[in-house]
Amino acid sequence: MSAGEHYLGQVQAALGEAVAASMAHGLLVLEVEPGQVLPLVRRLKDEFGFDMFLDVTAVDWPQRRPRFDVVWHFYSTTAFVRVRVKARVEEADPTVDTLVPLYGSAGYMERECHEMYGILFRGNDDLRPLLLYEGFVGHPLRKDYDKHGEQPLVPYREVKP
Amino acid sequence: MTAAKPAQPPAPRGAFEYLTTRKDEFVGWARKFSLFPYPFVTACCAMEFMSVSSTLYDTDRFGAALPRFTPRQSDLLMVVGTVSHKQAPILRKVYEQMCEPKWVMAFGVCATSGGFYDNYAALQGIDKIIPVDVYIPGCPPRPEMVIDAIMQLQDKIASERHPIINKEF
Numbered sequence: 001m002s003a004g005e006h007y008l009g010q011v012q013a014a015l016g017e018a019v020a021a022s023m024a025h026g027l028l029v030l031e032v033e034p035g036q037v038l039p040l041v042r043r044l045k046d047e048f049g050f051d052m053f054l055d056v057t058a059v060d061w062p063q064r065r066p067r068f069d070v071v072w073h074f075y076s077t078t079a080f081v082r083v084r085v086k087a088r089v090e091e092a093d094p095t096v097d098t099l100v101p102l103y104g105s106a107g108y109m110e111r112e113c114h115e116m117y118g119i120l121f122r123g124n125d126d127l128r129p130l131l132l133y134e135g136f137v138g139h140p141l142r143k144d145y146d147k148h149g150e151q152p153l154v155p156y157r158e159v160k161p
Numbered sequence: 162m163t164a165a166k167p168a169q170p171p172a173p174r175g176a177f178e179y180l181t182t183r184k185d186e187f188v189g190w191a192r193k194f195s196l197f198p199y200p201f202v203t204a205c206c207a208m209e210f211m212s213v214s215s216t217l218y219d220t221d222r223f224g225a226a227l228p229r230f231t232p233r234q235s236d237l238l239m240v241v242g243t244v245s246h247k248q249a250p251i252l253r254k255v256y257e258q259m260c261e262p263k264w265v266m267a268f269g270v271c272a273t274s275g276g277f278y279d280n281y282a283a284l285q286g287i288d289k290i291i292p293v294d295v296y297i298p299g300c301p302p303r304p305e306m307v308i309d310a311i312m313q314l315q316d317k318i319a320s321e322r323h324p325i326i327n328k329e330f
Contacts, residue, residue, distance in 0.1 A: 133247045140281055150281045154249045156289045 004081040011048050011083070015040075027073075027082045034070070034087045038097040041072070041085065045102055050074035050083055053103035056110060058117035062143045067091040070119055072099070089119065098124035116141040188323040192236075192262065193315040194224035199235035201255060204242025206269035209301035218304040223311050232258040237314075238291075243271035244284045256291045262323070264294045264314060269301050276300060 001009075008028040012021045019040065020031040032040055044050040054073040061067055066088040074083050087096060098121040099106040110121045111130040118139040121127065129136060133153065138145055200210060213220055220226045229235040232255045244252055256265070267287055270276040273296045275285035287293060294317060297310045 131247075145281070147280050150246060150285075152246050152249065152284070152289075154253045154290045157292070159288075 004079060007076075007079045008081055008083070011044075014047070015043075024084075027084050029084045029086065031086045031088075034089050034096045037070075037072075037085060037087050038099070041074070041099060041102060044074060044083060044085075049076045049078050052077055053099065053105050053109075054082070056099070056106065056113050058113055058119050058141075060117065060141070060143045065090070068094055068117065068119065070096050070113075094118055095120045095122050097122050100124055115139065118142065184325075185321075185323050186319070188325065189319040189321065192323065193318040196223070196225035196237045196264075196311070196314075197227060197229045197235045198225055198237040198239045198266075199230075199232045199255070199259070200228050200239050200241055201252060202239075202241040203244060203248060204269075204271065206241045206271070206301045209304065209307070210239070210241045210268065213304040213307045218308060220308070220311060223308070223315065225311055232256075233260060235259060236263050238263065238265045239268050240265065240272040240287050241268040243276065243278055244287055245282050246284055247282075249284050249290055252287065253290050264318070265291055266310060266314065267293045267296045268307070270298050271300075273298055 005023070005026065008023070012028055015021060015030070019036075022029050030040065052075040054075050056070065056072045059069040059071060061069070068089045068091065070087050070089055072085040074085070075081075076083075089096060094117075096119065098110060100110070100121075100123065107124065107126060108130060110119075110124050111127055113119050114121060114124075114127045115129045115132050115136070116139055128134075132140070135153075136151055138149065140149070200207075202210060212218065214226060214228075225237065232238070236259065238256060238259060240252065256263075265287075267273045271278060271283070272287050275283050277300075279285075284290070295310045295314045297306050299306055302310075
């Protein structure tokens, strides 16, 4: 067992039975309810030194209820290990708490996750489109979005036969 | 006190005192060797554009090497790379800023048809929004293909009408 896995084992033991934990690809995977994300991440940052926010994204399971996984990754720059946090949210209320108060860099990634999957981050007031443009309807990385559902901003030319 | 010099013989009336040509051919000949390109570069085809512009392939041989970094001074719009729907209004505005006469080259398969970006985000060919004179397929195109396209565009310019004052002249 490497030093990193040893450290993750200690984190898992400290978190106790309240958090569903497992190991995958050398990461500690923690699955919690959406409301528990903010306290858990605050503990991970303050007690266990996961001081770097790597990513937030979502996974769309069209046949499953709840439909979406929201997935965060954090990195410890002292123990050199990663941790993954997952929460399931319903399509009707795809809301989780923002992590901008803890990690400033979360803002852009929450904007991207919001436009691509329609996840709402409670407390993040700046969820404008980042890669898409104003007026774009829908969330293109959801599986029910048409691959060719283009929304042109410039009217197409009339091609003479 | 100087001796009078013998009168110079009159200048020979050579065959080349004047030439006749047709206006469209003359203007087309002038225009086809003074293409000022505006590179609208968005993606990796730019590497190939640099290659074809620089010493080894040297588009200056065709009078098409000096990029103007404002569309208002250029007459060849080279669209080099993928154009997304978010980028399309910018391309349209750049095209509208160019003065007549103007020509457009779709450089690479993405500008030609969207290429393998067959999805909602990419414009499926710039000819959906602006007219295109010459298409270069390839991902990226070989420099020889670009040179061939420039020569084909020169042939097109040389053979087309060049109204100067208005469409009637």
